[in-house]
Amino acid sequence: MKARIDVILKDGVLDPQGKAIHQALRHLGFEKVREVRQGKVIEIDLDETDKNRALSGLKTMSEKLLANQVIENYRITLQD
Amino acid sequence: MALRASVIVFPGSNCDRDVMVALTQASGKAPNMIWHADTTLPASDLIVIPGGFSYGDYLRTGAMAAHSPIMNEVIAQAKKGVRVLGICNGFQILCETQLLPGVLLRNKSLKFVCRHVPMEVANTDSDFTRAYQKGQVLSIPIAHGDGNYFADDATLKRLEDKGQIALRYCDNPNGAARNIAGIFNESRSIMGLMPHPERAADPLLGSTDGQGVFKSLVESLA
Numbered sequence: 001m002k003a004r005i006d007v008i009l010k011d012g013v014l015d016p017q018g019k020a021i022h023q024a025l026r027h028l029g030f031e032k033v034r035e036v037r038q039g040k041v042i043e044i045d046l047d048e049t050d051k052n053r054a055l056s057g058l059k060t061m062s063e064k065l066l067a068n069q070v071i072e073n074y075r076i077t078l079q080d
Numbered sequence: 081m082a083l084r085a086s087v088i089v090f091p092g093s094n095c096d097r098d099v100m101v102a103l104t105q106a107s108g109k110a111p112n113m114i115w116h117a118d119t120t121l122p123a124s125d126l127i128v129i130p131g132g133f134s135y136g137d138y139l140r141t142g143a144m145a146a147h148s149p150i151m152n153e154v155i156a157q158a159k160k161g162v163r164v165l166g167i168c169n170g171f172q173i174l175c176e177t178q179l180l181p182g183v184l185l186r187n188k189s190l191k192f193v194c195r196h197v198p199m200e201v202a203n204t205d206s207d208f209t210r211a212y213q214k215g216q217v218l219s220i221p222i223a224h225g226d227g228n229y230f231a232d233d234a235t236l237k238r239l240e241d242k243g244q245i246a247l248r249y250c251d252n253p254n255g256a257a258r259n260i261a262g263i264f265n266e267s268r269s270i271m272g273l274m275p276h277p278e279r280a281a282d283p284l285l286g287s288t289d290g291q292g293v294f295k296s297l298v299e300s301l302a
């Protein structure tokens with residue numbers, strides 16, 4: 001089973017990379033961009049067929065290592 | 081008795097030898113150098129987590145090192161009150177293990193900053209800072225891309241109220257909350273700081289302002 005985990009900074013945490021990208025997009029003429037936040041995408045291939053067990057494992061992985069919950073939120077998406 | 085110190089070495093540590101020299105000069109005894117894959121520590125009064133780029137800063141700075149085999153033992157010893165000093169990447173690692181609150185974010189400027197900066201000693205009532213005067217201004221080098229200290233407002237207030245701020249930048253180089261350059265845990269048995277006192281511990285290095293950290297530790301623990 002394959003999974004995708006998005007890790008993104010929480011609201012209120014300064015994201016200087018997002019700001020720099022925003023600035024660059026404006027320079028390119030995309031004036032309607034209001035805000036840019038940059039995060040990470042982690043793809044995981046799991047040796048698991050049970051959806052609930054997979055989700056529970058991925059949640060633990062996210063909280064122990066993949067995201068730092070002081071500053072980041074994570075979102076797990078299972079792919080078939 | 082001479083200070084018994086252990087310095088943890090990760091793949092990518094690059095200040096381990098500098099801190100070994102500074103500790104040896106201050107205490108007269110060389111520290112044990114402990115490889116990250118080890119699982120036991122010799123009896124130690126002080127554990128140092130040195131600067132560098134452990135695991136290439138993959139995922140987040142300090143995130144991988146925080147789960148190295150030796151860190152279980154470091155955390156166990158720290159919880160028993162053994163003093164722990166984390167410098168630069170060591171500070172980042174201590175935050176990732178949650179031995180210290182908060183986290184070090186990317187510098188506000190997005191630039192790696194490598195220069196001597198002035199900072200003020202905010203609290204001298206600790207085994208890490210007692211050789212300094214309160215308010216003393218030190219010139220110590222920083223060298224980091226992720227030194228922007230961040231914690232939520234409640235945590236920052238608690239750090240202030242409980243005297244857990246060790247050092248503050250005079251001229252904030254990285255966007256750190258409340259100009260924080262270094263903090264203690266609540267019992268002040270652990271200190272993490274972004275500046276490199278071991279790079280300012282010998283006249284040949286241009287400053288000896290960092291010596292006070294090692295002198296304080298020897299005075300307190302030896």
